[in-house]
Amino acid sequence: MRYLVVSDIHSNLEALEQVLETAQGLYDRVVCLGDLVGYGPDPNAVVEKVRQISSVVIRGNHDKACCGITNAVDFNPLARLATLWTRQQLNPDHLDYLRQLPEGPGSYDGFKMVHGSVANEDEYVVDLEHAFKDAPENTASVTFFGHTHLQGGFILTPQGAGKVIENAVAPGTGKGRLAIRPDSRYLINPGSVGQPRDRDWRAAFAIYDNHEQCVEYYRTAYDLPKTQEKMLQAGLPAPLISRLELGR
Numbered sequence: 001m002r003y004l005v006v007s008d009i010h011s012n013l014e015a016l017e018q019v020l021e022t023a024q025g026l027y028d029r030v031v032c033l034g035d036l037v038g039y040g041p042d043p044n045a046v047v048e049k050v051r052q053i054s055s056v057v058i059r060g061n062h063d064k065a066c067c068g069i070t071n072a073v074d075f076n077p078l079a080r081l082a083t084l085w086t087r088q089q090l091n092p093d094h095l096d097y098l099r100q101l102p103e104g105p106g107s108y109d110g111f112k113m114v115h116g117s118v119a120n121e122d123e124y125v126v127d128l129e130h131a132f133k134d135a136p137e138n139t140a141s142v143t144f145f146g147h148t149h150l151q152g153g154f155i156l157t158p159q160g161a162g163k164v165i166e167n168a169v170a171p172g173t174g175k176g177r178l179a180i181r182p183d184s185r186y187l188i189n190p191g192s193v194g195q196p197r198d199r200d201w202r203a204a205f206a207i208y209d210n211h212e213q214c215v216e217y218y219r220t221a222y223d224l225p226k227t228q229e230k231m232l233q234a235g236l237p238a239p240l241i242s243r244l245e246l247g248r
């Protein structure tokens with residue numbers, strides 16, 4: 001089975017549609033690691049799309065805040081503004097859908113899915129030191145995570161040595177491949193569809209092939225000016241509009 005793994009879409013419809021177009025014919029099922037909404041201009045259309053295409057979805061911190069499970073007090077002021085705007089936009093059915101999304105970790109077909117970390121859905125896993133601290137309880141060979149908006153992840157070898165996955169997509173290309181060894185553990189971040197923060201503005205995603213045992217990382221250029229124009233029209237904060245083209 002080939003899984004299209006998407007995360008951190010953040011109401012960016014153009015980015016999501018481009019990902020689905022680029023990945024067309026390359027996958028059997030879609031799984032989503034959360035943060036469908038927040039920041040971007042199209043919360044309803046993105047929720048609608050994810051509901052249509054995705055087999056398994058777990059919730060992210062922005063999903064929780066936008067549907068009122070949490071109240072965004074720990075968000076920065078711009079993120080909070082976008083959260084309140086999103087909450088007003090979402091129709092009641094989509095609000096209900098977001099409220100019932102399960103908390104990670106989700107287990108699916110031999111792999112795990114979390115938004116933040118295995119131990120805590122809101123935790124940012126940004127370095128090797130923290131990546132495998134809960135490894136003894138996490139027996140899954142492959143765990144997908146999001147939340148940081150940084151494509152790549154971490155490998156733990158049988159000798160206990162850790163490794164950061166650098167340049168998941170080789171510079172100047174839109175694709176990279178990682179072979180999954182049965183004796184190692186993997187924390188894989190597909191990157192963010194709708195708001196990348198690794199200085200590459202292109203939409204990010206990954207495809208996991210559990211038969212071939214490999215992960216393919218992708219970047220794909222989408223209609224960024226269209227998304228930015230919609231954000232401008234919606235009155236969303238200017239720094240949230242400009243950060244998209246900087247990829248941070």
Ligand code: ZN
Pocket residue numbers: 008010035060062147148149
């Ligand atoms: Zn996010």
